[in-house]
Amino acid sequence: MRTYVNEVKAATEELIAMKGWVHRIYDVGQISFVQLRDKTGIIQLVLDKGQREGLRLETAISVKGKKAENPKVPGGIELQVQTLEVVGKPDYDVLPFPINQQEVDAHLETQLNYRTISLRAPKVRAPFKVQEEIVEAFRAFFKKNHFSEMHTPKLIASGTEGGSEMFTVNYFDRRAFLAQSPQFYKQMMVGAGFERVFEIGHAYRAELHNTWRHLNEYVSLDVEMGFIDSEADIMDMEEGFIKHLFQHIKTTCSEELHLLDIELVEPKEMPRIPLMEAQQILLDKYNKKSPVGNLDAEGEALFSQYVKETYDSDFVFITKYPISKRPVYTMPDDRLEGMTRSFDLIYKGLEITTGGQRIHDYQQLKDNMLAFGLKPEDFDFYLETFRYGMPPHGGFAIGLERITMKLLDLDNIRKATLMPRDLKRITP
Amino acid sequence: MRTYVNEVKAATEELIAMKGWVHRIYDVGQISFVQLRDKTGIIQLVLDKGQREGLRLETAISVKGKKAENPKVPGGIELQVQTLEVVGKPDYDVLPFPINQQEVDAHLETQLNYRTISLRAPKVRAPFKVQEEIVEAFRAFFKKNHFSEMHTPKLIASGTEGGSEMFTVNYFDRRAFLAQSPQFYKQMMVGAGFERVFEIGHAYRAELHNTWRHLNEYVSLDVEMGFIDSEADIMDMEEGFIKHLFQHIKTTCSEELHLLDIELVEPKEMPRIPLMEAQQILLDKYNKKSPVGNLDAEGEALFSQYVKETYDSDFVFITKYPISKRPVYTMPDDRLEGMTRSFDLIYKGLEITTGGQRIHDYQQLKDNMLAFGLKPEDFDFYLETFRYGMPPHGGFAIGLERITMKLLDLDNIRKATLMPRDLKRITP
Numbered sequence: 001m002r003t004y005v006n007e008v009k010a011a012t013e014e015l016i017a018m019k020g021w022v023h024r025i026y027d028v029g030q031i032s033f034v035q036l037r038d039k040t041g042i043i044q045l046v047l048d049k050g051q052r053e054g055l056r057l058e059t060a061i062s063v064k065g066k067k068a069e070n071p072k073v074p075g076g077i078e079l080q081v082q083t084l085e086v087v088g089k090p091d092y093d094v095l096p097f098p099i100n101q102q103e104v105d106a107h108l109e110t111q112l113n114y115r116t117i118s119l120r121a122p123k124v125r126a127p128f129k130v131q132e133e134i135v136e137a138f139r140a141f142f143k144k145n146h147f148s149e150m151h152t153p154k155l156i157a158s159g160t161e162g163g164s165e166m167f168t169v170n171y172f173d174r175r176a177f178l179a180q181s182p183q184f185y186k187q188m189m190v191g192a193g194f195e196r197v198f199e200i201g202h203a204y205r206a207e208l209h210n211t212w213r214h215l216n217e218y219v220s221l222d223v224e225m226g227f228i229d230s231e232a233d234i235m236d237m238e239e240g241f242i243k244h245l246f247q248h249i250k251t252t253c254s255e256e257l258h259l260l261d262i263e264l265v266e267p268k269e270m271p272r273i274p275l276m277e278a279q280q281i282l283l284d285k286y287n288k289k290s291p292v293g294n295l296d297a298e299g300e301a302l303f304s305q306y307v308k309e310t311y312d313s314d315f316v317f318i319t320k321y322p323i324s325k326r327p328v329y330t331m332p333d334d335r336l337e338g339m340t341r342s343f344d345l346i347y348k349g350l351e352i353t354t355g356g357q358r359i360h361d362y363q364q365l366k367d368n369m370l371a372f373g374l375k376p377e378d379f380d381f382y383l384e385t386f387r388y389g390m391p392p393h394g395g396f397a398i399g400l401e402r403i404t405m406k407l408l409d410l411d412n413i414r415k416a417t418l419m420p421r422d423l424k425r426i427t428p
Numbered sequence: 429m430r431t432y433v434n435e436v437k438a439a440t441e442e443l444i445a446m447k448g449w450v451h452r453i454y455d456v457g458q459i460s461f462v463q464l465r466d467k468t469g470i471i472q473l474v475l476d477k478g479q480r481e482g483l484r485l486e487t488a489i490s491v492k493g494k495k496a497e498n499p500k501v502p503g504g505i506e507l508q509v510q511t512l513e514v515v516g517k518p519d520y521d522v523l524p525f526p527i528n529q530q531e532v533d534a535h536l537e538t539q540l541n542y543r544t545i546s547l548r549a550p551k552v553r554a555p556f557k558v559q560e561e562i563v564e565a566f567r568a569f570f571k572k573n574h575f576s577e578m579h580t581p582k583l584i585a586s587g588t589e590g591g592s593e594m595f596t597v598n599y600f601d602r603r604a605f606l607a608q609s610p611q612f613y614k615q616m617m618v619g620a621g622f623e624r625v626f627e628i629g630h631a632y633r634a635e636l637h638n639t640w641r642h643l644n645e646y647v648s649l650d651v652e653m654g655f656i657d658s659e660a661d662i663m664d665m666e667e668g669f670i671k672h673l674f675q676h677i678k679t680t681c682s683e684e685l686h687l688l689d690i691e692l693v694e695p696k697e698m699p700r701i702p703l704m705e706a707q708q709i710l711l712d713k714y715n716k717k718s719p720v721g722n723l724d725a726e727g728e729a730l731f732s733q734y735v736k737e738t739y740d741s742d743f744v745f746i747t748k749y750p751i752s753k754r755p756v757y758t759m760p761d762d763r764l765e766g767m768t769r770s771f772d773l774i775y776k777g778l779e780i781t782t783g784g785q786r787i788h789d790y791q792q793l794k795d796n797m798l799a800f801g802l803k804p805e806d807f808d809f810y811l812e813t814f815r816y817g818m819p820p821h822g823g824f825a826i827g828l829e830r831i832t833m834k835l836l837d838l839d840n841i842r843k844a845t846l847m848p849r850d851l852k853r854i855t856p
Contacts, residue, residue: 002655019655019819021621021817037621039621039622039623039624056817058816059817060655060819062655087655087819088788088817088818088819088820090816090817091789091790091791091814115616115620116619116620116812116813117812117813117816119617119620120621120816125620125622132576135577136577148557149560149563149564150846151630151647151828152847153645153846153847153849154630154645155595155644155645155854156854156855157854167583167597168597168598169598169606170596170597170598171595171854172636172851174854176854178583178597185846188543188544189544192543192547192553193449193547193553194467194547194553195467196467201629202579202582206600208600216583217582217583227430227488227490227515360516361516363519381856384544384545384856387518387519387520388518388523388544388545388548389450389486389487389488389518390516391447391488418578418579418581418613419581421581421583423600426585426599426602426604427584427809428616428809
């Protein structure tokens, strides 16, 4: 049985079998100290001259040895190697950049070009362990709350919002699109009897932005919930998830958080502030004007700062966006003329969620399509669902890479994306 | 707090709140018996004339009432309703087909056209609960075995097998493809230090088939494992998963299995039989000739029958496919000239898995590309990974809809797909 680095302390075998890559080599006369790196950590190996021969950085090896305490090495344990086998021989002249330093000293674009090399650096790989646990926390929380996991199509016949900013696909003799979101499908699955659904899947945006916070292909954590009373149920659910998420990450990723120098503070109650009020505060306090019916990036950042100072919260729900600025399926708010039962969630200055209650009445949805200048017949397959007793419902979506980035204070969303796709990049 | 149908037996509240759809209505003089259907089951409501008024089949309602034992109704409990609220009003002339019968009496294509309606029928929806638990079992098993969950891009610059049978995407001013599989990426992630990875994600095949077992968009359960000794490690891992899967489904889906009349028998050891031997058996026993280096659909079915009779197994690994019939990255088998360390897994007559060990040596992989008539420079981003100490590795993929279909003895893969995409269908 193979022992991983993070298991070696507890291992009881006489001879311990370990595998991984040569991370560092120090030669000291007749013996060599080699750091072995596996997916869980780094351990020092003690080799004799014969064993060390032919080893280069990043050689993949399989060793057996006895463990010994050594207070001078990280982890306090080293392995005195008895047998060593090279299982993966390198074939390079020079590494593209060193990956055994505290930081990878290469431009982000270079790191992305050599993605499988840069990811070998523990600090570059760590965000993806955290990302995996974000997904795990998401799934566990919503399953516990009676949600079903779905997989809905990404190849679709028409756009959810009319087809702008979508990638087109040549589908046999027809044109298809890549889904911007599973919005229509998750609503349909609520109506199909699943009642509460979530999906972890790719979403595609053909946006011409090339910024630190945009991707053209990303993973969307989507939630939709039937039989709600109002959009407050949705915000309660999301707030509950975020709190669970922080606990889960603290428990499961303590090493990664330490490596990335992040201290997570569990969120308190998240303020819910209507957009108009937020805009007024921005104007009064920072002399910041906002675009009609929204906050811009600067406004989000400033308002987050205000919320942090006033409520000591990194999160804030902005509520009650105007009808004209939200999609056609958004439920109007009968308590406030011209506004909707929708919200965004801003986290440390960045929007990570859009959500809200949806229209569930067939006639109201059809009328709203006409009011938006859309043809109901273009949405037949979607509208059909609403003819058979659609319950009140709503939901939200979180961008996985965005929440990873903000949680870990990364300065570019590409550092939270294994293989980013943007305006210029479609490889590796 | 809302109580679901499957929780009502244990509920202790005086007044129980339930939500769902009107599944059936029986009027008996001044009172009415209405079946309420929610995502977990069906319960009988007892209504008076006033409460019943205006209710149609599939109306979405919210009720409060007292529970009472009634040995004559399914589940043995009914709810004597005190308050009833219509929360989702239907707007149909006639239902496309009845969904409160044991079977939905409509052509499969009609059911797919009205997908959100057909899925309301418990028997039509049941396979998706099983499918969700297949995914859950997959994830749990591989996480326990040190695998990391990944999300790799589906928008790619070049085909894994040279670009045939791929959908093309208009990616800004360039042409991109939809990934046929995460093959290259999962290997790269092994090399990137994750060592063992899995992915649950969409895969796309622009195949011109339109059969009971083909989809153009499907969910692939992908696994890749580094630091293996041989392809036997991969088969061991898959066999272990399948055994775990059967236990998990029996535990979590007993109601669905009952509804679908399926008895799961936990698999024993799965025979591993070289392709040439399987072909010889087919010829000797059934006078069935096979195509060069493969089994055809009829051969798979016949050979499964042979294995069932001989080994009492629904599963069989076919091993040692010839080099010419497997992808360029497949590891040649040095024990058998011209053959590879690859396998298929056949389950009840249908291939549900392709897998094997991959080439991990940079020079060998490059030479093999040349031998296959491919240009190594077209695969630069992939080959690069192999220059830095790539460990021996291999993996496999299972089609989620295929294994769902076979597990539940469904006669068409579309019955295991929420929204199938095929040659003719791209809606709903």
